Amino acid sequence: xxxxxxxxxxxxxxxxxxxxxxNSTPLSFERPTPKSLxxxxxxxxxxxxxxxxxxxxxxxxSKMKNILQDHQIIKVLLxxxxxxxxxxxxxxxxxxxxxxxxxxxxxxxxxLDLKGLQGYDLIAKNxxxxxxxxxxxxxxxxxxxxxxxxxMAWAKYHGYISDNVFYKLPTKKISKAKTxxxxxxxxxxxxxxxxxxxxxxxxxxxxxxxxxxxxYTGARLNEICQLTKYDIVIADDIxxxxxxxxxxxxxxxxxxxxLIPLHDEILNKGFIDFVNSKSDIxxxxxxxxxxxxxxxxxxxxxARRRKMIGIDSQSGVNAHSFRRNFINELKQKLVSKPFVExxxxxxxAEKLIKLPNEIVNSIIGLEHNSESFDTYGExxxxxxxxxxxxxxxxxxxxxxxxxxxx
Numbered sequence: 001x002x003x004x005x006x007x008x009x010x011x012x013x014x015x016x017x018x019x020x021x022x023n024s025t026p027l028s029f030e031r032p033t034p035k036s037l038x039x040x041x042x043x044x045x046x047x048x049x050x051x052x053x054x055x056x057x058x059x060x061x062s063k064m065k066n067i068l069q070d071h072q073i074i075k076v077l078l079x080x081x082x083x084x085x086x087x088x089x090x091x092x093x094x095x096x097x098x099x100x101x102x103x104x105x106x107x108x109x110x111x112l113d114l115k116g117l118q119g120y121d122l123i124a125k126n127x128x129x130x131x132x133x134x135x136x137x138x139x140x141x142x143x144x145x146x147x148x149x150x151x152m153a154w155a156k157y158h159g160y161i162s163d164n165v166f167y168k169l170p171t172k173k174i175s176k177a178k179t180x181x182x183x184x185x186x187x188x189x190x191x192x193x194x195x196x197x198x199x200x201x202x203x204x205x206x207x208x209x210x211x212x213x214x215x216y217t218g219a220r221l222n223e224i225c226q227l228t229k230y231d232i233v234i235a236d237d238i239x240x241x242x243x244x245x246x247x248x249x250x251x252x253x254x255x256x257x258x259l260i261p262l263h264d265e266i267l268n269k270g271f272i273d274f275v276n277s278k279s280d281i282x283x284x285x286x287x288x289x290x291x292x293x294x295x296x297x298x299x300x301x302x303a304r305r306r307k308m309i310g311i312d313s314q315s316g317v318n319a320h321s322f323r324r325n326f327i328n329e330l331k332q333k334l335v336s337k338p339f340v341e342x343x344x345x346x347x348x349a350e351k352l353i354k355l356p357n358e359i360v361n362s363i364i365g366l367e368h369n370s371e372s373f374d375t376y377g378e379x380x381x382x383x384x385x386x387x388x389x390x391x392x393x394x395x396x397x398x399x400x401x402x403x404x405x406x
Contacts, residue, residue: 040159044084048160049074052151063248065292070147077101077148079118086152087161094165102141102172105133137179142171181316182324188215188396190309200401206284208403209274210298214319216263216392217241218326218344221302221319222295226250227283232275235259238382239272243345249289258345258379261386265394270402295319326392333391342380343389 043051053071056062062070080097081089105126108114111133117125126132136144149166156164183191191211202208206225213224223243231242244250244257262271275283290296302319311317323344330340 038159043160045078045081045086046075046084048086048155049078049151051158052154055154063251065249065251069292070151073144073147074151076104076118077144080120082119086155089165091163091165094169098141098145098166098169098171101144102135102138103127104136104141106136108133138172145169145171179316180318180320180324182328183317183321185396187309187311187317188325190311191305192396192400194305194309197400200405204284204286205274205403206287206298207301209271210284211302211322212266212269212397212400213241214322215325215397216266216389217260218323219243219260220253220323221299222293223252225284225287225294225298228281229275229278229283230281231283232272233259236382238262238386239267240382249294251293252345254345256345258342259382259385260343261382261389263389263392263394265392265397268402269397269400270404274403329392330388335388335391339380339385339388343385 049071052074053067056067056070057064077097078086080101081093100120100123103123103126105111105114105122108117108122108126113129114122114125114133145166149164149169152161152164152166155161196202196207210221210224213219214221217224219241226249227241228246231244231246233240233242239262241260241262242257243252243260245252245255284294284298287294287297299319306318327340327344330343
């Protein structure tokens with residue numbers, strides 16, 4: 001009788017409950033269903049992926065661009081399975097996919113002879129070429145397989161599959177050798193002696209500012225390209241960049257906000273006047289949002305720039321090399337590790353000293369009484385960090401005229 005009553009009750013409580021307050025819109029809530037009574041709808045692997053991505057959107061814990069990127073990565077991997085029933089893939093099948101996936105060419109859509117191909121067909125076609133296209137890196141392979149494992153875990157917990165066959169899947173060992181190196185003195189001199197710097201003529205403002213900001217802040221390329229004029233603030237009477245994720249289209253690798261005091265060389269070049277002159281919210285509106293980042297076009301531009309001064313694409317230097325230079329210079333000047341990590345925003349950086357200033361004004365005079373400014377509150381004071389940043393050598397850029405000079 002008790003069991004029958006419970007079964008009868010379960011039929012009632014699993015209907016949607018309409019819960020209302022006075023003068024409020026009805027809200028619909030669904031109660032849990034016992035596993036023994038739950039029927040899992042059969043779906044293809046791609047339909048399960050759609051549900052997974054929709055779930056993440058509803059949950060609201062990930063940025064939309066990250067959800068879309070992960071969706072595309074997992075979709076690419078699903079094409080390697082070759083059948084639609086996700087639960088039919090076993091561990092050995094997952095291992096086969098992991099083995100072949102490291103031969104996937106980079107950006108296959110760029111090449112006419114690879115365009116439209118998926119899975120094993122893509123690998124086979126690339127390998128048949130006289131000169132196969134460059135493969136994705138082993139670290140990329142590892143990251144993509146981890147995303148696949150996260151998706152499979154979600155599918156398992158929601159009853160679509162019985163096992164996560166991608167869990168801790170062994171992959172080829174990744175070399176810890178450096179892939180990006182610092183610029184040498186000759187390369188730095190060449191970069192800041194390009195014709196636009198000499199003639200003081202720039203097609204876009206970022207041609208002038210992005211290399212300089214990379215040189216003297218140690219920030220990542222996208223962190224610079226996504227800056228808004230509200231990210232230039234005064235803290236402890238010092239001009240700083242506020243690196244943060246204030247908008248959906250902004251991203252920071254570690255997700256943590258930080259303040260970077262501006263080097264005197266940046267101030268001397270007229271950066272504050274440049275920011276004040278902007279009518280657009282973004283400092284570099286000519287850089288579009290592409291594939292989840294504002295740095296897409298700037299990265300391609302700098303690659304062309306690098307080629308113009310004779311730096312080979314295989315030399316291991318690119319726009320990220322500015323960050324390497326910044327860190328290495330401070331290291332050679334015996335700046336302690338916690339200070340450097342605090343400036344460049346490494347994930348394991350310590351949070352130590354709370355800023356004495358709780359009120360931060362933007363350079364256009366607006367007060368920000370917002371919780372978002374509390375996120376940088378526990379780090380070294382700008383008064384401590386500014387002298388450290390000013391240790392970066394200015395000899396390579398001393399000849400460059402201020403931005404607004406005639």
